[in-house]
Amino acid sequence: MADDCSRITYGYVDPNFPRPDTDDSACIIIYGYVPSLAVGLLGVILFVVALGIHLFYLLRYRTWYFSTVVVGLVMEIIGYLFRILASKKNPYAVSYFVAQYFCIVVAPVFFSAAIYTIISVMINIVGRKYAPLSPKVLLWIFIICDVVATAIQITGAALVGTAYSDQKDPTTANNILLAGLAFQVFSFAVFILCFVLFTFKARRVLGRDLKVFSTAILVASLAVYLRTIFRLAETAEGLLEYLSTHEVFFGCLEFLPIVVAVYVLIYWHPGRWLGKGRPCAISQDESTVDHEPK
Template sequence: MSEVYTDQSNYGYTPTPAWCLAFIVLFSVSAAVHSVQAYRYKYWVIYPSLVLGALIEVLGWSGRYWSSQNVLLLTPFLMQICTLIMAPVFFSAYDYVVLGMAIKRLGPQYSLIPANWYFIIFITADLVSLILQAIGGGQAASSAADGAPTQTATNIMVAGIIFQLVSMGVFIFFGIDFMLRATARRPYAFQERRIEAKRLRKEAGVQKDKKRWGFGRTRRTDSEKNLTIVTSDEVAPNKEVAADIENQRVHAEQEHERVNLNRWWILLIAVAISSIMIFIRGIYRSIELVQGWNGYLIGIENFQNGLDGIPMFIAVAIFNFIHPGYLLPRKSSWKGYH
């Protein structure tokens, strides 16, 4: 198949090779480190999210580097615009997973929606966004290769980005609301009722099973039959010891909970930073594509580097430094998210 050339640069400039190579190296290193960290700490979810997203970024910046060698080639231009638009979807998926993990560990009563709904709602939103962007990117590539108008395909891509932008905005709101409530210990009353009702249903089911199988009957053992009566003078010291042990246990649990909450705060701050970077990038990309492929933003390389490349590197690399494996108890198996 012969290469397709254009009469002039589709970028409005020639991409700077140094910037392209810098981002190729940065995203490659982040992906490699994430791969090692995921294996060491048994976080399989990192592979289809952060690692895959970083590799797609590498592919996109490789396309830009290819363009820097021959800016009139159409293939690398389409390659980079399709991949760089879709890559953040994988980063946001990981943000959703981490917040869901935090809600399960710190208390679902502090969340506006149940933890499992984060996976259902926001991962589904990510998939819809990814499909729209992939369809739009594919149609844009086909139309551009044939010399046909690309506005319809571009509008589909914009719809995908805006859809992701809205879902990310809702996610950020839910995340902030959860952490503030968890810190202040202000649970939602309706969530407490739901959790209590679930607990009672579970207990009722256990009691029903016990009755069915004949469990729960008590018999006096020989030792119980031979129990002697203990005087109040003998019981009092034992009560004091028991109370002291109970106070120490409660204090230890409170201290453990405080440390646990602080660690989750650190991890969720990383989620917040990553999410905000994706949000900023989404605003930039939406405006860029609405302006069209001959618009102002797409013709300025610094916007691409500063509002897409750098934010996306921060979004993925921050988890190399603030990693759940560093903050949370060590996982013993690959099962589950944590």
Template sequence: MVVGEYRLYHYAPSLVAAIAATACFGLITTCHLIHYFAQRTWFFTPFILGGIFETIGYLGRIINSQQTPNWTTAPYIMQELLLLIAPSSFTASIYMILGRIIRVTKGDSRSLIPARSVTRIFVIVDVVAFLAQAGGGGILAQATTTSRQHLGNGIIIGGLLVQIIFFALFILVSVIFHLRMRRDPTRRGRKTHVKWHRFLIVLYITNVLILTRCVFRVIEFAQGTNGTLQSHEIWLYIFDGLLMFLVMIILLIYHPSRLLTTAKVRDTSQIRRRRKRRTHPSPRRREY
């Protein structure tokens, strides 16, 4: 369908690809939901929402793929907006994970930004980028002229650039914290049973995947509808769908609940042992 001067798709959306993506994201999101409720990792709520957004977004593409070339705007808007903003939900939870790692290791002195401020600063910026992308996506999805299309593209690119800049700063903060902890670990960092080293590496990998996706999106919207990226559906699935699916898989395998729950269990057991010693002191040997 062509709305005014603006064509919704510049290719025929693939039904098979959309079904596969919907099934994959639906399955992985369900697995995350099981962990979410079982481990009560409420801070992971934005991540869960991101998975739901991805699933519903590709569902919109299923609907549109069966309407070619007379696409309706509602499914198009649904997929355009939700696939655009879903990664922002992922990053919000990733920011919180670093804050929790700093708390677990009591590593505020090793971080450029204290744990509480890490979460606040980066999540607030993430929300701003989220709203900018949502606003630009809304304008773009309902564009009826080329000028409105350019306006939507510009707002989206601005939101993505803000996200990229602060995401790069977040990676820098993570790396500096990691290096300082390796060089001079805190007492809690040495004794804790939480494998925070491994989990920081997991954060690096997921960060790079999301950052790559954001760069792809900037190039895509900068090229416009006549560019290669928006004219061929395959790039969306490779540099957006696949990368975000990998992020969800990695954080399912190395789910933060396992690491942080381990810390709570160990700390609780240590407290119980101390109380037991105080309540039932070991008998003193009699001297003859």
């Protein structure tokens, strides 16, 4: 392996962090830098705090349809723990790279799924006539889109890690990952459009509280969408290129938007704003049968 690595001419090798002689160690640091310990610790701390609060609200308000946020937060925590391991133990480890990439890339899908349930609940509260499709159909369309996009991304990410570990051309694997991200960017844009159209059509019947809540959910949605666009741009440029090899972009366009989305969903939690008996939900006499997604 040492002889093979001596022939590597492209990629980042940290002169202050000698490559461990293990089968799991790639010849280069796939991140393009040694992951920051500070970012890793901050990620774990912020997401652990958010997990505790979301678990509290989940049990207090029994909003089981919103439990995917908890799953996403657990994945974020695991992903940043692996970045800490890469930072302190072995940044060359392919397993650490794949594990953190898998968790951090897939976790926002669970936040998206939670946001999808919110529009379903709102349609049930405000009225079906304001929505382009039934709440159940909308929910399943976008969940299926996310499942397909995620499956493609997982396949691509795994193949990218394998390609770099085996010193092979990662172009095909990167294109698979790119296809999954492109599909996710498209489907989430369609969701945001549906959400905006729904709230626009229902604007005259929405009470003040529900208008504020809708705006907050749109902010959370746009934060997740910004992160997805960044991942698409990063993958389109290629691994080991400028966007992927400068951690400042990861911090500002991956880490920060997800933190914003998660904490927005804490204060504007649907259990607090869409729960039964919540006043000022609608400003006219609109009937509601159930507050669970249909």
